[in-house]
Each structure stands twice: as C-alpha cells, then as structure tokens.
Amino acid sequence: MWDMFLNSLKLFFKGKLFRDPAMVVxxxxxxxxxxxIAVVVLVKIGLPVWLVVLGxxxxxGALQPWLFKDLKYN
Structure with a gap:
C-alpha cells in the first residue's frame, strides 16, 4: 500500500499521473x-472557527467527487 502511494506521488510530481494536469489544478x-473565501467571511462575521471549518x-468536501468525476489517469 505504501509503495502504491509513493509511486502515485512520484507520477503526480512528474506530471504523468493525470492526462490533463491543468484540469486537475x-x-x-x-x-x-x-x-x-467562505471560511474567511464566516469567521469575520463572528462564527466560531471550529463550526466554520466543520461546515x-x-x-x-462533498463537492470534490463531483468536481473530479471526469479526471482521466494515464
């Protein structure tokens, strides 16, 4: 498992993990x-930091799978 992680990390930093690295960024x-922006604004209006970070x-975090659904790997 650790070897797979390290291999993926090496490919990522070489720019060979994804077909379109610009799309990933x-x-x-x-x-x-x-x-x-949401964190900064909500903390500035006085909400507790722990609640803002959690929300x-x-x-x-729930949005990430939708954003990354069309990524293609090499």
Missing part, C-alpha cells in the same frame, strides 16, 4: 478558492 481551485469542510 483548475478543478482543485474551483473547490479551494470558494471554500477559503465548510463538509460542504466543499
């Missing part, structure tokens, strides 16, 4: 940027 940014993590 774009989809990741589509999920990350709104989540970051935003659940919502945007």
């Amino acid at each position: 774009r989809q990741w940014a589509i999920g990350f940027v709104p989540a970051l 935003v993590g659940l919502i945007f």
